[in-house]
Amino acid sequence: SQQGEEDPQALSIQEGENATMNCSYKTSINNLQWYRQNSGRGLVHLILIRSNEREKHSGRLRVTLDTSKKSSSLLITASRAADTASYFCAAAAGGFKTIFGAGTRLFVKA
Amino acid sequence: GAGVSQSPRYKVAKRGQDVALRCDPISGHVSLFWYQQALGQGPEFLTYFQNEAQLDKSGLPSDRFFAERPEGSVSTLKIQRTQQEDSAVYLCASGIRRGGYEQYFGPGTRLTVT
Numbered sequence: 383s384q385q386g387e388e389d390p391q392a393l394s395i396q397e398g399e400n401a402t403m404n405c406s407y408k409t410s411i412n413n414l415q416w417y418r419q420n421s422g423r424g425l426v427h428l429i430l431i432r433s434n435e436r437e438k439h440s441g442r443l444r445v446t447l448d449t450s451k452k453s454s455s456l457l458i459t460a461s462r463a464a465d466t467a468s469y470f471c472a473a474a475a476g477g478f479k480t481i482f483g484a485g486t487r488l489f490v491k492a
Numbered sequence: 493g494a495g496v497s498q499s500p501r502y503k504v505a506k507r508g509q510d511v512a513l514r515c516d517p518i519s520g521h522v523s524l525f526w527y528q529q530a531l532g533q534g535p536e537f538l539t540y541f542q543n544e545a546q547l548d549k550s551g552l553p554s555d556r557f558f559a560e561r562p563e564g565s566v567s568t569l570k571i572q573r574t575q576q577e578d579s580a581v582y583l584c585a586s587g588i589r590r591g592g593y594e595q596y597f598g599p600g601t602r603l604t605v606t
Contacts, residue, residue: 412592425535425583425597470534474592478548480525482534 388471388486396491401458403486405471406451412476414447416456419485420467428456428469463492494518496598498584504604505574513569513601517586525595526559526569527583535583541567542590574605 389404407414416428431438431447431454438445444457458465468485475481497516505511517524522543527535528551537551543564552559556575561567571578581602585595 415592415594417597424599425585427594427596430594472534472592476592478523478540478542478590478592479537479550480592480595481537482527484532484534 388469388483390486391484392487392489394489394491395461397461397463399461401461401465401488401490403456403469403488405454405456405483407454407471407473407481407483408452409473409475411449411473413474414445414454415472415474415480416443416445416454417470417472417482418467419470425470458488461488461490463490466490496584496586496596498582498598498601500601501599502602502604504606507574507576507605509574510570510572511574511603513571513582513584513603515567515569515584515586515598517565517567517584518588518596519565521586521588521596522590523587523593523595524561524567525585525587526567527585528553529581529583529600531580538569538582571603574603576605579603579605 413432415430419425429440442459447454468487470482470485472480472482499514524541526538529535539559540548541561556572558570581600583600585597587595
C-alpha cells in the first residue's frame, strides 16, 4: 500500500505554463522528497524538504510542506516540453522505509 | 562518476523458476533500497540495507523473496518459484546517508513471468 497520494493523476499543460502537483500522506514524516521518472532517465531525485521546513526552492521548482494537513505541493514554473514525466512524492517516516505515491503524469505540450 | 547499475535490464522467467537480480550501488553509499514498481504505479518499498545489515525487510511480499548485501556493496534480490504476480520492474537505489534521504536510482530490471 502507498502512503503518498498525488493529485491530479494526470496533467496536461502548454509550454511556459506553471504546473502544480499535490501530495498527501498519512503519518508523521521525517522528510518528504519529490522524484521525476521518465523512460529515458529513470527515477531522479528533485528536492527534499524536512518536516521542520515549510517551503523550499530549487531552480524552477518550489515545494511546500504543511505538516498539519499532511500535504505537500510541487510547483514547476515556466514548464518545458522536457518536463514531461511522472512525478512522485516520497515520504520518509523516520525509519528506513520510504513510501512513494502513485504519481502525477505531466504532459507539457510544445 | 558511475551511477547505480542493475543487471539484467530485462528478464523473462517461466513460472516456477528462480531469478537473481543484481544491484551495483554507487561506491561508498551506505544505504541500499530495493523497490518493486508495477505498471502505472509508484515504487513500493521492499527492503533496506545499511552497509551489510538488512535493517528492514517489511516490504518483501512473501518468503519467496530474499535479498542480501554480504560485503556492504553489491546486492542481490532473489525470487524463488516466480509467479505471474511477480512481474514488475525492480528498482535499486543507494544513498550516501543512512535512512530515507536522497536516493540515487538504477535503471531497474523488468521482470516478466510467463
